[in-house]
Amino acid sequence: MQFEINPSISVPIYRQIVDQVQRLVAGGGLRPGDELPSVRTVAALHAVNPMTVSKAYSLLEGQGLLQRLRGQGMVVAERAPGSSKSERLALLRPSLQAAAQQARQLEISPADALAAFRMELEGGNQ
Amino acid sequence: MQFEINPSISVPIYRQIVDQVQRLVAGGGLRPGDELPSVRTVAALHAVNPMTVSKAYSLLEGQGLLQRLRGQGMVVAERAPGSSKSERLALLRPSLQAAAQQARQLEISPADALAAFRMELEGGNQ
Amino acid sequence: MQFEINPSISVPIYRQIVDQVQRLVAGGGLRPGDELPSVRTVAALHAVNPMTVSKAYSLLEGQGLLQRLRGQGMVVAERAPGSSKSERLALLRPSLQAAAQQARQLEISPADALAAFRMELEGGNQ
Amino acid sequence: MQFEINPSISVPIYRQIVDQVQRLVAGGGLRPGDELPSVRTVAALHAVNPMTVSKAYSLLEGQGLLQRLRGQGMVVAERAPGSSKSERLALLRPSLQAAAQQARQLEISPADALAAFRMELEGGNQ
DNA sequence: GTGGTCTAGACCACA
DNA sequence: GTGGTCTAGACCACC
Numbered sequence: 001m002q003f004e005i006n007p008s009i010s011v012p013i014y015r016q017i018v019d020q021v022q023r024l025v026a027g028g029g030l031r032p033g034d035e036l037p038s039v040r041t042v043a044a045l046h047a048v049n050p051m052t053v054s055k056a057y058s059l060l061e062g063q064g065l066l067q068r069l070r071g072q073g074m075v076v077a078e079r080a081p082g083s084s085k086s087e088r089l090a091l092l093r094p095s096l097q098a099a100a101q102q103a104r105q106l107e108i109s110p111a112d113a114l115a116a117f118r119m120e121l122e123g124g125n126q
Numbered sequence: 127m128q129f130e131i132n133p134s135i136s137v138p139i140y141r142q143i144v145d146q147v148q149r150l151v152a153g154g155g156l157r158p159g160d161e162l163p164s165v166r167t168v169a170a171l172h173a174v175n176p177m178t179v180s181k182a183y184s185l186l187e188g189q190g191l192l193q194r195l196r197g198q199g200m201v202v203a204e205r206a207p208g209s210s211k212s213e214r215l216a217l218l219r220p221s222l223q224a225a226a227q228q229a230r231q232l233e234i235s236p237a238d239a240l241a242a243f244r245m246e247l248e249g250g251n252q
Numbered sequence: 253m254q255f256e257i258n259p260s261i262s263v264p265i266y267r268q269i270v271d272q273v274q275r276l277v278a279g280g281g282l283r284p285g286d287e288l289p290s291v292r293t294v295a296a297l298h299a300v301n302p303m304t305v306s307k308a309y310s311l312l313e314g315q316g317l318l319q320r321l322r323g324q325g326m327v328v329a330e331r332a333p334g335s336s337k338s339e340r341l342a343l344l345r346p347s348l349q350a351a352a353q354q355a356r357q358l359e360i361s362p363a364d365a366l367a368a369f370r371m372e373l374e375g376g377n378q
Numbered sequence: 379m380q381f382e383i384n385p386s387i388s389v390p391i392y393r394q395i396v397d398q399v400q401r402l403v404a405g406g407g408l409r410p411g412d413e414l415p416s417v418r419t420v421a422a423l424h425a426v427n428p429m430t431v432s433k434a435y436s437l438l439e440g441q442g443l444l445q446r447l448r449g450q451g452m453v454v455a456e457r458a459p460g461s462s463k464s465e466r467l468a469l470l471r472p473s474l475q476a477a478a479q480q481a482r483q484l485e486i487s488p489a490d491a492l493a494a495f496r497m498e499l500e501g502g503n504q
Numbered sequence: 505g506t507g508g509t510c511t512a513g514a515c516c517a518c519a
Numbered sequence: 520g521t522g523g524t525c526t527a528g529a530c531c532a533c534c
Contacts, residue, residue: 013525014525023232027232028233038506038507049526050507052526057507062311068506070507070532070534071533072507072533072534073506074506085234091228092229093246095221095228096246099218099246104247105146105150106152107153107154107214108211108215108218110247113247114247116215116218117243121226121239133322178518265509266509271480275480279483279485279486280485281483290520290521291521292521292522300510303524304509304511306523309522310522320521320522320523322519324521340484340485340486343480343484344477344481344494345498347476348477348494350473351470351474352499353382354397354401354469355470357398357401357407358405359407360405360466360470362500365474366496366499369491369492372478373491390533391533392532430533433533
């Protein structure tokens with residue numbers, strides 16, 4: 001398990017972590033019982049403050065997605081959702097709406113926008 | 127000319143305005159000499175603080191995209207860019223990359239993601 | 253509006269704030285639209301770090317009880333619950349259960365425990 | 379002798395054990411010479427780490443409430459207190475004060491709060 | 505080893 | 520003026 005953190009974009013780091021865990025749990029990339037990397041590990045790997053990671057984990061615990069195992073770290077909660085295909089598509093929609101709005105304002109044709117999106121989907125770094 | 131403003135998302139309102147004007151100018155939806163709606167109009171229509179609109183216009187003026195015509199409001203600057211197709215695609219790319227990353231984490235297949243994007247491109251409110 | 257914060261007990265300060273707001277909203281002491289004291293005010297009054305107060309407010313915003321009015325502070329959310337009598341009693345029950353368990357273990361008779369509780373209810377500092 | 383342990387609440391498990399023994403000794407439920415369940419028994423029964431139980435017992439031994447009898451486990455110390463009625467009420471008071479404060483914030487009348495407390499005192503699991 | 509809490513102080517963003 | 524984010528570093532609690 002590895003997070004993709006980009007400190008240069010405006011989305012707060014803790015939000016990037018929260019969002020990724022939410023999507024990974026919804027998509028099945030993280031399943032109930034799976035352990036998450038420790039706060040200190042993530043902090044060291046990405047050179048961020050442990051508190052920033054801790055804040056993300058606490059928020060996810062508050063949402064019921066993660067559980068704290070006293071003294072041994074965080075795991076994906078047993079009763080964690082794991083969403084249906086339509087629910088997952090609903091989670092993706094806001095991003096697609098924003099991109100579509102931008103394409104229209106930029107006067108980029110649907111065909112060109114779709115072609116560019118296909119490239120990102122196929123060529124993207126996993 | 128009408129802005130699409132959504133006060134509930136986290137993107138600051140002034141930024142939503144700035145981004146839209148930039149894209150409309152790049153795409154040709156706004157051409158040199160075109161007038162922009164007055165600060166008061168925008169503020170009243172979207173129930174936002176006039177200072178917020180004014181700040182957005184000032185930023186765009188600072189970038190050289192808008193010009194303040196005394197007593198007449200803001201117009202698109204004469205020397206305003208208007209970008210090539212590849213430049214416009216480059217402006218769209220970050221959004222597509224983000225959406226593609228999210229689709230992968232949600233375990234949504236490229237085909238499904240593309241279909242959903244096509245719907246947004248076609249059905250979206252102009 | 254004034255919080256009761258006791259830094260000497262083990263309940264974290266931010267939790268004390270969260271709990272109080274939850275109860276005040278449920279009980280009607282805080283109604284939709286009411287403004288909360290600013291982070292800095294609370295921090296100064298109780299000599300705690302602003303971040304501690306901010307953390308509490310953020311959690312409450314995440315729960316939907318508070319709303320952030322950009323640039324002007326936090327208010328009780330319009331769609332905030334405001335609970336029925338039985339819901340409020342349900343919120344009180346855990347404390348009563350804990351107290352009852354302790355009374356039994358201390359071999360304090362129900363009559364004595366009730367008398368002591370009555371004193372606290374009547375004489376308590378508002 | 380049986381402990382009531384609730385791993386889901388925030389009170390640390392070892393503290394739940396320590397508190398209960400203290401109250402049982404104060405109340406007379408545990409008398410000098412009484413044996414306590416073995417670390418293994420408690421750990422197995424409540425699915426907690428034996429080290430956690432052991433830590434609680436060690437703390438109580440340090441307080442002089444328990445004594446380690448070689449090969450026989452822990453027993454209540456001979457010189458163990460056993461408190462007067464007013465002392466026991468004093469031990470209960472903090473819980474009652476907290477409950478009373480919560481009732482006020484929840485706008486629950488003293489009569490309703492007392493009635494709910496009476497139910498807990500009578501109906502509670504011994 | 506794990507996470508939790510708090511501080512002091514800096515800097516940003518918004519109105 | 521408002522809240523948000525992050526850091527560095529300390530100390531605690533649990534296993």
